[in-house]
Amino acid sequence: MVRTKQRQISLAAIDLRDETFQISFGRPLEALRESIRAVGLLNPLVVRESDRKGRYQIVLGFRRVEVCRALRQKEVLCRVLVSGLKEQEMLLMGVYDAVASQRLNPIETARALERLGKFFTRGQLIEKYLPVLGLGASGEVYTRYVQLLRLSKSLQLAVAREQLAMSVAGEFLRIAQAERSSLFDLFQQLRLGVNLQKEFFSLCFEISRRDKISIIQLVQGAALRGILKNARLSVPQKAALVRDHLKRLRYPRLSEKERQFKSVVKRLGLVPGAALHAPPYFEGTTYRMELRFETYAELRDRLVQLQERVTQRLGGEDFG
Secondary structure (H helix, E strand, O other): OOOEEEEEEEHHHEEOOOOOOOOOOOOOOHHHHHHHHHHOOOOOEEEEEOOOOOOEEEEEOHHHHHHHHHOOOOEEEEEEEOOOOOHHHHHHHHHHHHHHHOOOOHHHHHHHHHHHOOOOOHHHHHHHHHHHOOOOOOHHHHHHHHHHHHOOHHHHHHHHOOOOOHHHHHHHOOOOHHHHHHHHHHHHHHOOOHHHHHHHHHHHHHHHHHHOOOHHHHHOOHHHHHHHOOOOOOHHHHHHHHHHHHHHHHOHHHHHHHHHHHHHHHHHOOOOOEEEEOOHHHOOOOOEEEEOOOOHHHHHHHHHHHHHHHHHHOOOOOOO
16 A cells, blocks of 8 residues: 655655656646646655655656746645555556556667666566566567667657658668758658558668668758758658658669659550559559449440550550
8 A cells, every 4th residue: 555645745855857767758748737827736746755865756747847837836736655566566666547538659668677677687678567568578579669768769759749750760770860861851851651651661771771872962952952952842742852862862763664654654655544553663563444334334435545555655565
């Protein structure tokens, strides 16, 4: 049973720099700020007396105390622990409280594992505490999370706020710190979703290693700068052009095949509802024609038109 006594404590007496028990990270404070401003602090902080006389260490309530400080409050309502809990027990209080009240973001999960790692073995963390955090008991999962703490604070914040996909953040550890910042800045400018972040990282990483240039040189090259600075292009248009440019650099022969194929399709002037598809990566000789229609009469007319156009415009030309 955890015993506490409730009292008003001066903010000046609380050590705001001590993050021993802090798990929360990267969460917006606006809603909490409005709540405290409107109705006050409903849930007191949990603190313990520090070794330094008259000082207190936060156990639960880091976000609340941050808001109270921003609102220039002089005192905050606290529950002071009076039972002799061990440090690991207080840490577990924070973990269980966080899990019960909200879904932890990846960085919060990593922080929880890191702090628990001071008291428990890797095996105990995997078998017992990963399930507590809502994850499978897997060494691979454990590694995937704790490695996130090797990222800079700014990139950790991006992961916490879902601006950088966790899977891509793990890949960022394969490149230098300066390259990470440069590549993430490109992601931000183009507002890339998860799949495009993965694709852009792979393209940039592979080009960089093959051509022995840094990702910074690649991202800041004249071609990409020209696309990004073009005010006439929308963000999706810029993303598409940057993607095409990177693919041409990475797969020059494939890109040339795609260009030739698009040229042939354009000359065909296909009838409405018709589309021509090449084999994946042009590996193979079988092409696929798609034809959409609503009635048999429409199908007949389009087949006739299609045969006429193919005969007139291509003759004996081949896709190869």
